[in-house]
Amino acid sequence: MKSLCFVHQSKAQLPELQAYAEYFRKQYHVVINTPDANLHGYDIVWFFMGYFRYQPMPHQFIVHEYASLSTPPFAWLKDQLKQRLNIKPNLRVFQNQHQSELLNFNDGIAVRFRDMGLSSQFVYQENVDKKCDLIYVGAMDKSRQLEKALDVVLKLRPHASIWLVGQPAAYLQHRYQNYANIRFVGVVPNSQIPTLLNQAKFGLNYVPNVYPYQFQTSTKLLEYAACGLPVIGNRTSWLNSFINTYPLQYHDLNQLMAWPQATPTVLSDAVRESWSWQSRIGNANFETILPS
Structure with a gap:
């Protein structure tokens, strides 16, 4: 061998x-x-x-x-x-x-x-208590410009409970240190992420619309969708192509005038298998x- x-x-x-x-x-x-x-x-x-x-x-x-x-x-x-x-x-x-x-x-x-x-662990779990309004999973270095999305969310819903999963940049922690409703969860094993996603009402998918991010697959969006999460986020060229193929409940961060109603979207078995x-x-x- x-x-x-x-x-x-x-x-x-x-x-x-x-x-x-x-x-x-x-x-x-x-x-x-x-x-x-x-x-x-x-x-x-x-x-x-x-x-x-x-x-x-x-x-x-x-x-x-x-x-x-x-x-x-x-x-x-x-x-x-x-x-x-x-x-x-x-x-x-x-x-x-x-x-x-x-x-x-x-x-x-x-x-x-x-x-x-996606691994097979990313599945929608019914009847799970929702413990936060919005969850973000992924990179939080300065190039990701996550504060642009968070500031819009906080303007729409100042007391939204937000979980940020991943390694936070120091500037981001400092910027939101006085927000009791923002929780920096930190880095967790990949096996634990589906549990956290199923405890959230929405997923946050913010990808700067700049090179190279706008051309690459958003893994977190696949994970959110697999766990049934409706998504709040911005648009990129990849994103536009993706949601034309897979119609998800996706709320454009730059178009939102009020906080949306959360309605789970459950993927078909065929789509889940194609993403495995x-x-x-x-x-x-x-x-x-x-x-x-």
């Missing part, structure tokens, strides 16, 4: 990592490692990019996965450096066609597309190119 090593820098949450491991263990001996490990003994080395100086052995098949585009500041410059400084792999993986076009490697290396997915990690990975057809 050939070996497959996933390499990441532990800087970002990668829910796909465990999904990949589960999927590929049927065919490979799977290991998860950091860049400082000795990687020379593995048959397939799969990097979540980043920039890596790794020089592969002749027998190794190298995969570069771009789970997302670079984030501000200097996002475009960082993407250009990735393009020029990283070695050429045997395969590149992108979230979607648009992301691939923006990075524009244009060197003939094989490409596969793998969209963001195993479907997302299977649809990428990695088996047609990875060595067996």
